[in-house]
Amino acid sequence: MNNSNPLAGDTLVLTGTTVTQAVAEYIEQLGGRAVHLPLIEVVERTTEDNEKFIAAMDADWLIFTSQSAVHFFKQKLIRYGYTAQHFHAKVAVVGSKTAAALQQLGFTIDFTPSVFSADVFIQEFQPEIVEKCVFFRGNLAKSTIPDGLNFHVECYTVYDTIQTAAHMPALNELLTERVTIIFASPSAVDVFEAHKASKPYHVAAIGHITKTALENAGEMNIIMPHTYTMRAVIDELVKQKGTN
Structure with missing residues (x-):
């Protein structure tokens, strides 16, 4: 070599x-x-916007596990005229690139798992008080996060993955x-x-x-x-x- x-x-x-x-x-x-x-290709889903997008601003935690989710979340911020300052939630992410993309939008990252995987995420993500948590995901995301956490997670599908x-x-x-x-x-x-x-x-x-x-x-x-x-x-x- x-x-x-x-x-x-x-x-x-x-x-x-x-x-x-x-x-x-x-x-x-x-x-x-x-x-x-x-x-694979990814396309934005808008059918779940309206109420879900506005409701997310009242969440205690926002969860992102992919750069695609951040990309289409950014498109919605632009479309509806909001910025990171309108959200008061803490932010949990899987992946350094996902974290960097959110930081570019003005968000602070409050939690990342030691291994960039959803199954490790649910083991290590243990916030004390959670009244409302929103998971921004694609349509093919597994149910690991909503099923694996010991509190209710609202799922917001922001994009579709097409093979x-x-x-x-x-x-x-x-x-x-x-x-x-x-x-x-x-x-x-x-x-x-x-x-x-x-x-x-x-x-x-x-x-x-x-x-x-x-x-x-x-x-x-x-x-x-x-x-x-x-x-x-x-x-x-x-x-x-x-x-x-």
Whole structure:
């Protein structure tokens, strides 16, 4: 392995809805090639707005577990003419990127779990008094948070996740031993497994829920770092290449 360009000759396929410029540049700095072929799309849901949006301003806690939820929450803030100052709730998040997106909107983050996962969140999130808690989520979010907390959680679905196989032909054309496909959700895994070609490839997961989905699909040797971020996946790939 070339220590200055450890990913030289490797292609990393990113299957999430968006890819930041920083992530793409980081892969390229390591000598790799970043290809964005999303297997899911997200669209705003507005049918649950009106009362739910206004009611959220009276909550004790707001919970966000994805950047997409923050993105569409931001769209609603703009649409209805509100800012972070109109909300007096504390804010709990899963994920450093989710936290950063909310901080850019002017919110202070009051709680994050030690592991960026909903099942760890419900173990560690133990506020003393909660009269009203609102969970901003997508339509495919599991019930882990509302079911796992010992108080009532109002769920506010702000976006819908739609699976798409539109990029699978291009993805299948890329598949070789030098390709690693990075998944951040079970939904993307489902699309890939339903349409993949019989060619060699490697897989990586952000989070143990996504890793479990890959394992259930029969994938082997799944790369997954302890920290559930895209950069951590890339670093773990570099680390494993260095030990081979």
